[in-house]
Amino acid sequence: xxxxxxxxxxxxxxxxxxxxxxxxxxxxxxxxxxxxxxxxxxxxxxxxxxxxxxxxxxxxxxxxxxxxxxxxxxxxxxxxxxxxxxxxxxxxxxxxxxxxxxxxxxxxxxxxxxxxxxxxxxxxxxxxxxxxxxxxxxxxxxxxxxxxxxxxxxxxxxxxxxxxxxxxxxxxxxxxxxxxxxxxxxxxxxxxxxxxxxxxxxxxxxxxxxxxxxxxxxxxxxxxxxxxxxxxxxxxxxxxxxxxxxxxxxxxxxxxxxxxxxxxxxxxxxxxxxxxxxxxxxxxxxxxxxxxxxxxxxxxxxxxxxxxxxxxxxxxxxxxxxxxxxxxxxxxxxxxxxxxxxxxxxxxxx
Amino acid sequence: xxxxxxxxxxxxxxxxxxxxxxxxxxxxxxxxxxxxxxxxxxxxxxxxxxxxxxxxxxxxxxxxxxxxxxxxxxxxxxxxxxxxxxxxxxxxxxxxxxxxxxxxxxxxxxxxxxxxxxxxxxxxxxxxxxxxxxxxxxxxxxxxxxxxxxxxxxxxxxxxxxxxxxxxxxxxxxxxxxxxxxxxxxxxxxxxxxxxxxxxxxxxxxxxxxxxxxxxxxxxxxxxxxxxxxxxxxxxxxxxxxxxxxxxxxxxxxxxxxxxxxxxxxxxxxxxxxxxxxxxxxxxxxxxxxxxxxxxxxxxxxxxxxxxxxxxxxxxxxxxxxxxxxxxxxxxxxxxxxxxxxxxxxxxxx
Numbered sequence: 188x189x190x191x192x193x194x195x196x197x198x199x200x201x202x203x204x205x206x207x208x209x210x211x212x213x214x215x216x217x218x219x220x221x222x223x224x225x226x227x228x229x230x231x232x233x234x235x236x237x238x239x240x241x242x243x244x245x246x247x248x249x250x251x252x253x254x255x256x257x258x259x260x261x262x263x264x265x266x267x268x269x270x271x272x273x274x275x276x277x278x279x280x281x282x283x284x285x286x287x288x289x290x291x292x293x294x295x296x297x298x299x300x301x302x303x304x305x306x307x308x309x310x311x312x313x314x315x316x317x318x319x320x321x322x323x324x325x326x327x328x329x330x331x332x333x334x335x336x337x338x339x340x341x342x343x344x345x346x347x348x349x350x351x352x353x354x355x356x357x358x359x360x361x362x363x364x365x366x367x368x369x370x371x372x373x374x375x376x377x378x379x380x381x382x383x384x385x386x387x388x389x390x391x392x393x394x395x396x397x398x399x400x401x402x403x404x405x406x407x408x409x410x411x412x413x414x415x416x417x418x419x420x421x422x423x424x425x426x427x428x429x430x431x432x433x434x435x436x437x438x439x440x441x442x443x444x445x446x447x448x449x450x451x452x453x454x455x456x457x458x459x460x461x462x463x464x465x466x467x468x469x470x471x472x473x474x475x476x477x478x479x480x481x482x483x484x485x486x487x488x489x490x491x492x493x494x495x496x497x498x499x500x501x502x503x504x505x506x507x508x509x510x511x512x513x514x515x516x517x518x519x520x521x522x523x524x525x526x527x528x529x530x531x532x533x534x535x536x537x
Numbered sequence: 538x539x540x541x542x543x544x545x546x547x548x549x550x551x552x553x554x555x556x557x558x559x560x561x562x563x564x565x566x567x568x569x570x571x572x573x574x575x576x577x578x579x580x581x582x583x584x585x586x587x588x589x590x591x592x593x594x595x596x597x598x599x600x601x602x603x604x605x606x607x608x609x610x611x612x613x614x615x616x617x618x619x620x621x622x623x624x625x626x627x628x629x630x631x632x633x634x635x636x637x638x639x640x641x642x643x644x645x646x647x648x649x650x651x652x653x654x655x656x657x658x659x660x661x662x663x664x665x666x667x668x669x670x671x672x673x674x675x676x677x678x679x680x681x682x683x684x685x686x687x688x689x690x691x692x693x694x695x696x697x698x699x700x701x702x703x704x705x706x707x708x709x710x711x712x713x714x715x716x717x718x719x720x721x722x723x724x725x726x727x728x729x730x731x732x733x734x735x736x737x738x739x740x741x742x743x744x745x746x747x748x749x750x751x752x753x754x755x756x757x758x759x760x761x762x763x764x765x766x767x768x769x770x771x772x773x774x775x776x777x778x779x780x781x782x783x784x785x786x787x788x789x790x791x792x793x794x795x796x797x798x799x800x801x802x803x804x805x806x807x808x809x810x811x812x813x814x815x816x817x818x819x820x821x822x823x824x825x826x827x828x829x830x831x832x833x834x835x836x837x838x839x840x841x842x843x844x845x846x847x848x849x850x851x852x853x854x855x856x857x858x859x860x861x862x863x864x865x866x867x868x869x870x871x872x873x874x875x876x877x878x879x880x881x882x883x884x885x886x887x
Binding site for chain 1: 605648649677680724725726752753754762763777778779780781782784785786797798801802803804805859860862865866867868869871872873874875877878
């Protein structure tokens with residue numbers, strides 16, 4: 188803990204002033220002028236150096252059967268980098284290489300919750316599709332990650348400093364005769380949140396752990412009851428308000444970066460938990476194939492993608508603008524934003 | 538402020554202990570046994586007395602054109618009670634009584650944001666549909682409401698007490714040699730959140746105001762730039778992660794209580810802001826009619842609805858279970874939940 192305390196002291200002043208600035212924005216009635224940039228404008232103006240390329244080997248490409256009008260439906264998923272969820276992601280790479288998902292289906296669409304895909308017969312031992320050899324069983328301890336690399340260590344330090352700054356601001360409030368509304372404080376689900384290597388995370392300062400969070404579009408691993416943690420063969424993505432209660436209870440492995448509308452606009456299932464009820468007619472959508480972009484036919488060039496580096500000044504300005512909307516439409520900046528309301532910008536490389 | 542301070546002192550102990558209990562739940566590793574009830578089980582077991590009926594005059598019924606298979610698509614919206622947004626809701630009652638929306642359309646579907654409906658030609662003065670007489674212009678000050686009734690006063694007192702309790706818990710943490718992870722604290726968008734008369738709200742203790750919040754399924758009033766606040770003729774509903782930055786910037790008037798899937802699963806628009814791009818073919822969905830349930834033909838009986846009273850013990854148990862999932866699937870209760878992840882249960886009256 189000593190390490191945290193030291194960093195905490197070092198970061199206190201800066202973080203506190205940032206928070207107080209946020210507080211004053213929170214108090215501000217009208218918008219400032221001249222009209223500042225909207226978050227999308229900040230992203231559009233971000234220098235090329237602030238964007239980080241995504242390796243083709245970290246892109247999972249899911250082709251669904253064409254829609255009713257014969258239009259193709261492609262969903263592109265970015266897999267998480269180390270130190271996050273690599274056990275499950277290793278399994279997912281093996282499943283993709285084995286073409287295991289080809290011919291499987293989207294079996295569950297629950298409104299304001301998740302879309303889930305995999306073997307439609309997974310629960311029927313007699314009909315279940317055999318898994319490829321070499322998949323590993325990942326322990327529940329892998330739902331969180333310790334300070335195993337510099338980015339995690341720095342994020343934990345930022346969280347500790349930010350939290351300490353919040354405590355200082357709140358303590359200052361306590362000493363005022365009249366209570367005033369302070370800056371936004373904390374996260375209902377953790378002591379603090381942050382971004383690491385382009386991904387939203389929450390953290391526990393006491394035991395120095397961080398974990399990815401269930402924001403809209405994040406992709407996770409379906410599982411049976413504990414201690415089962417899932418192989419990665421059964422996947423889901425979030426299509427509603429962030430179900431943060433799933434954090435640390437289930438593995439996250441990536442996020443949809445293109446084509447989520449082909450999942451989020453699917454007809455809802457009317458069986459238990461939003462699974463399709465075959466008695467009401469089979470509304471399942473077929474999966475033609477799932478491949479790593481690095482293993483796709485080279486005769487069809489696949490686009491490259493990049494994300495706005497969460498360590499960049501552009502991202503800091505974007506996150507601040509998301510928390511304090513000052514563009515013309517807004518009359519009252521919130522003074523804060525939850526981690527899932529600051530989606531990391533991702534784009535095709537021009 | 539004196540009134541708040543008194544209540545604050547009175548509520549401090551109870552709220553603090555509740556929060557500390559929540560904190561210890563947050564620390565807890567495994568689930569408790571015997572397996573406690575899931576939130577849905579708590580709702581199912583709630584006594585009839587804990588449910589509050591919704592007046593037919595507070596239900597807005599939107600019938601869309603049938604889907605591709607000829608199936609009817611009906612969306613039921615519950616309007617907010619006083620003291621919330623009554624200026625806009627009065628306009629909406631007039632628009633429904635005038636059958637003004639009949640023949641209009643759903644013009645915008647933006648993924649992870651909103652579905653919006655109204656006059657497709659609203660922006661074209663020459664073609665725009667004339668509004669009925671008697672609509673009022675509502676001031677921006679009506680985005681928030683003061684302690685105008687006992688429910689708001691009590692909610693503000695709870696918020697003040699809860700926030701004071703949080704400060705006490707955090708101050709206690711500060712005095713510990715080693716920092717530990719405390720209870721979930723606050724809301725990134727306000728000093729505190731609560732529920733009033735069945736609706737999620739956020740509050741400002743300093744100026745004694747509360748306001749409804751943009752959770753999934755909430756219905757709001759489209760508007761032009763400030764000081765315009767919209768008439769109520771242009772409406773939208775949230776179909777993604779709660780866009781809380783819109784709170785206090787735009788009016789909320791109700792929520793979808795049935796049939797939201799007919800909106801959330803519509804094809805996404807590909808024009809600016811998710812409006813349909815007619816150049817890509819007209820994907821707009823037609824609105825056959827919007828009526829108050831109390832003004833619908835009596836030959837077709839309309840179902841009655843009720844919500845789980847947010848002042849009831851059942852709701853308190855449900856909210857606690859949402860914040861501390863202890864049912865079998867979960868291995869780690871979050872120890873908190875954001876106001877939009879505690880949807881108020883609504884059901885048809887049996």
